[in-house]
Amino acid sequence: MTTTLGTRLPLIQGALAGISKASLVSAVSRAGGLGVLTTANRSVERLSESIAAVRAATDQPFAVNLMLQQPNMAEVVPYLIAHPVPVVTTSAGTPKRFIAALQAAGTKVVAVIPSVKVAEKMAALGADAIVAEGMESGGHIGTETTFSLVRQVTAAVNLPVYAAGGIADAAGVKAAEALGAVGVQVGTAFMVAHETSISAAYKAAIVAANDTATVVTGHALGDAVRCLKNPLTDAYFKAEAAGTSADDLHALLDGSLERAIAGDLEHGTLMAGQIAGMIQGTAPAATIVNRLYPQ
Ligand SMILES: Cc1cc2nc3c(=O)[nH]c(=O)nc-3n(C[C@H](O)[C@H](O)[C@H](O)COP(=O)(O)O)c2cc1C
Numbered sequence: 001m002t003t004t005l006g007t008r009l010p011l012i013q014g015a016l017a018g019i020s021k022a023s024l025v026s027a028v029s030r031a032g033g034l035g036v037l038t039t040a041n042r043s044v045e046r047l048s049e050s051i052a053a054v055r056a057a058t059d060q061p062f063a064v065n066l067m068l069q070q071p072n073m074a075e076v077v078p079y080l081i082a083h084p085v086p087v088v089t090t091s092a093g094t095p096k097r098f099i100a101a102l103q104a105a106g107t108k109v110v111a112v113i114p115s116v117k118v119a120e121k122m123a124a125l126g127a128d129a130i131v132a133e134g135m136e137s138g139g140h141i142g143t144e145t146t147f148s149l150v151r152q153v154t155a156a157v158n159l160p161v162y163a164a165g166g167i168a169d170a171a172g173v174k175a176a177e178a179l180g181a182v183g184v185q186v187g188t189a190f191m192v193a194h195e196t197s198i199s200a201a202y203k204a205a206i207v208a209a210n211d212t213a214t215v216v217t218g219h220a221l222g223d224a225v226r227c228l229k230n231p232l233t234d235a236y237f238k239a240e241a242a243g244t245s246a247d248d249l250h251a252l253l254d255g256s257l258e259r260a261i262a263g264d265l266e267h268g269t270l271m272a273g274q275i276a277g278m279i280q281g282t283a284p285a286a287t288i289v290n291r292l293y294p295q
Pocket residue numbers: 013014015016017018019038040065067090091112133136137138139140164165166167185186187188189191271272273274275
């Protein structure tokens with residue numbers, strides 16, 4: 001049995017900006033899920049090295065994520081059309097201009113969406129599958145909760161729907177299936193995989209987090225981001241309440257994910273979802289996959 005994406009399990013490891021590199025991606029794909037490479041801040045040369053590293057480590061399908069607001073889209077998209085990968089996931093925009101070219105090259109296109117309206121648009125464009133991502137998720141988020149969104153998306157579109165946001169174990173997978181999803185996309189739980197290249201301090205902060213540990217910054221900037229509450233988020237909310245300009249708010253946040261990745265828990269944006277409270281420790285990616293889909 002394989003999914004429409006060619007994987008043994010209906011599990012997508014959600015793209016993790018600047019984080020989901022070849023080691024995590026190949027470990028997830030080897031374990032039966034779909035590993036997804038980040039392209040954030042990556043040159044085509046670095047991306048091609050990562051793709052080669054994944055291919056050397058596994059013959060299983062994997063994906064490349066296109067966050068459509070990224071400045072490097074003009075180089076990455078033609079590269080992926082010329083050098084096709086099994087799956088591309090798209091987020092934060094429409095793949096309208098290049099979806100047909102990717103599919104003609106043999107690539108399946110999976111659209112990550114925050115609402116029924118966008119899901120319907122992606123279905124009309126010919127997407128192969130949909131990820132319905134609720135606002136419980138870590139990172140950039142929409143406004144709807146997973147529970148409400150997934151059910152309405154599965155009722156609205158005639159495509160395989162993967163549920164994302166707040167899922168870290170087999171109980172979450174069952175809940176997603178009950179709402180009509182064929183499978184799940186998981187981000188936060190994979191942040192603490194042994195193969196994930198972030199600082200030990202960032203992983204420890206996710207393990208220490210409880211159910212109410214996250215906040216959402218960026219509302220004033222039209223770019224909501226869920227992350228762990230820390231001195232940076234306190235400073236951000238203080239500045240927002242004081243009417244600080246958008247430029248100065250951006251300046252506070254610029255480069256802050258990179259700082260978190262490097263282990264700066266005070267000045268970094270520790271992107272993580274509400275399910276962080278369920279995460280009890282670091283583990284190999286294959287163990288995390290097995291908690292979601294016990295063999
Ligand atoms: C640190 C971090 C970075 C993320 N970066 C991206 C990204 O670059 N592109 C994307 O489509 N989604 C991104 N996401 C969202 C995940 O792919 C996934 O949909 C989400 O984490 C699922 O919810 P969960 O965190 O509750 O598991 C990110 C999430 C986190 C936690």
